[in-house]
Amino acid sequence: MSSPFSINGGACVAMVGKDCVAIACDLRLGLQALTVSNNFPKIFQYGDNVFLGLTGLATDVATVSDLFRYKVNMYRLREERHIAPTTFANLVSSSLYERRFGPYFVSPVVAGLEAKTGKPFICGFDSIGCIDFAKDFIVSGTATEQLFGMCESLWEPDLGPDELFETISQALLNAVDRDALSGWGAHVYIIEKDKVTKRLLKGRQD
Amino acid sequence: MAAMFSQNPLMNGPNYSFNDAPKVNAPEGARQHRFDPYTDNGGSTLAIAGADFTIMAGDTRHTSGYSINSRYYPKVFKIGGTTADQHDANLVLSVVGFAADGEALKERLDAICKMYRYRHGKPMSVKACAQRLSTILYQKRFFPYYVYAILGGLDEEGKGAVYSYDPVGSYEREQCRAGGAAASLIMPFLDNQVNFKNQYVPGSGEGHALQERERKPLSRNEVEVLVKDAFDGAVERHIEVGDGLQMMVITKDGIEEILLPLKKD
Numbered sequence: 001m002s003s004p005f006s007i008n009g010g011a012c013v014a015m016v017g018k019d020c021v022a023i024a025c026d027l028r029l030g031l032q033a034l035t036v037s038n039n040f041p042k043i044f045q046y047g048d049n050v051f052l053g054l055t056g057l058a059t060d061v062a063t064v065s066d067l068f069r070y071k072v073n074m075y076r077l078r079e080e081r082h083i084a085p086t087t088f089a090n091l092v093s094s095s096l097y098e099r100r101f102g103p104y105f106v107s108p109v110v111a112g113l114e115a116k117t118g119k120p121f122i123c124g125f126d127s128i129g130c131i132d133f134a135k136d137f138i139v140s141g142t143a144t145e146q147l148f149g150m151c152e153s154l155w156e157p158d159l160g161p162d163e164l165f166e167t168i169s170q171a172l173l174n175a176v177d178r179d180a181l182s183g184w185g186a187h188v189y190i191i192e193k194d195k196v197t198k199r200l201l202k203g204r205q206d
Numbered sequence: 207m208a209a210m211f212s213q214n215p216l217m218n219g220p221n222y223s224f225n226d227a228p229k230v231n232a233p234e235g236a237r238q239h240r241f242d243p244y245t246d247n248g249g250s251t252l253a254i255a256g257a258d259f260t261i262m263a264g265d266t267r268h269t270s271g272y273s274i275n276s277r278y279y280p281k282v283f284k285i286g287g288t289t290a291d292q293h294d295a296n297l298v299l300s301v302v303g304f305a306a307d308g309e310a311l312k313e314r315l316d317a318i319c320k321m322y323r324y325r326h327g328k329p330m331s332v333k334a335c336a337q338r339l340s341t342i343l344y345q346k347r348f349f350p351y352y353v354y355a356i357l358g359g360l361d362e363e364g365k366g367a368v369y370s371y372d373p374v375g376s377y378e379r380e381q382c383r384a385g386g387a388a389a390s391l392i393m394p395f396l397d398n399q400v401n402f403k404n405q406y407v408p409g410s411g412e413g414h415a416l417q418e419r420e421r422k423p424l425s426r427n428e429v430e431v432l433v434k435d436a437f438d439g440a441v442e443r444h445i446e447v448g449d450g451l452q453m454m455v456i457t458k459d460g461i462e463e464i465l466l467p468l469k470k471d
Contacts (some may be wrong), residue, residue, distance in 0.1 A: 148443040149436075152438075153435050171400060174395070175394050178393055
């Protein structure tokens with residue numbers, strides 16, 4: 001309970017579909033059992049189709065998300081192009097490993113589409129940057145067990161954008177309803193070749 | 207992942223039995239004695255009540271720590287028949303947690319149900335057996351049976367009944383319940399697929415004014431598929447679950463036992 005990863009609570013999930021990816025998070029910020037805010041999104045955008053979900057210690061979520069905004073901005077100025085999801089994933093990995101012996105207490109999730117090919121890309125990390133490449137879905141946060149159960153039973157290959165939205169939403173909503181530290185609404189992003197749809201889900205408010 | 211901070215073997219790792227646990231802070235020359243009577247034998251159980259049937263299920267893997275002791279060790283039992291083969295039983299008990307305690311609890315409840323039959327000349331109702339099971343568990347309040355029990359049967363009206371318990375006898379009648387190692391993986395799936403949680407009628411309103419999808423009892427076939435899907439998901443992500451899936455289907459015609467294979471890795 002006093003693990004830095006579960007003080008503030010929160011959940012995040014990413015899924016691959018047919019020519020699209022989805023990433024979703026809950027909105028709760030808490031201090032142990034006390035909910036402090038119900039508007040604390042955990043997904044951040046770093047380009048047209050590069051998204052990062054961060055769960056874990058809220059102070060590190062804020063710090064790390066800002067750190068990557070800085071790093072991605074510097075990359076764009078230097079390279080005069082947007083960062084690719086795979087490049088960004090490696091940036092996340094190496095940045096986290098830099099803090100090998102005093103890590104940020106976050107469990108990041110990257111989701112995006114390769115700009116040229118439009119190929120879906122998702123991956124997850126541990127707090128020191130070990131990358132988990134997945135072909136199906138990535139989960140993180142205090143509701144990981146519940147999310148694994150939901151995703152493992154709801155997800156199937158080649159879901160279209162609308163089906164993917166329904167799948168990821170149901171997976172997240174039902175998972176966080178069985179986790180006391182997550183919930184209070186959700187943000188869902190559906191990322192397609194030249195369209196990103198962001199939806200706000202109300203969910204249970206308790 | 208939180209995993210790197212939960213590697214303390216005493217807290218989350220393989221579970222130790224008796225005195226082979228690592229010694230902590232033992233002063234020089236002093237010997238620490240302890241008796242650790244519990245082991246977690248893993249596994250998972252699941253029960254769903256239908257309109258006129260109940261399905262109780264459990265995997266058949268028996269583990270301690272990272273070892274698999276057996277690939278067929280049932281944790282779902284018929285209870286209260288007149289004979290050893292339980293051919294005329296009307297109740298099913300599933301136990302998950304510490305297998306030895308589960309076995310002991312099953313034997314005790316079965317004996318009690320049998321005595322009830324002889325004394326009253328009729329089988330025990332689920333409701334009565336449920337209350338009795340709670341009493342048995344609470345009697346060992348300060349040295350509990352380390353098990354999560356689920357009792358299933360048909361109620362007085364012939365409807366499916368599922369009663370779930372904590373290790374010290376707190377209980378509740380429910381439509382469905384998952385227990386054991388993969389309970390947290392299976393339970394949200396059940397909320398969604400059995401009780402239709404977070405499902406709404408399309409276009410019926412906005413925000414919390416939405417109309418919930420009507421709850422209708424599932425057919426036996428649908429439930430069997432659901433149980434298999436739930437366990438296939440759990441097997442994929444939990445190392446203590448696998449090998450075989452044992453299902454007991456309780457109907458007015460008796461109890462049918464089904465054995466299905468699960469992944470053995």
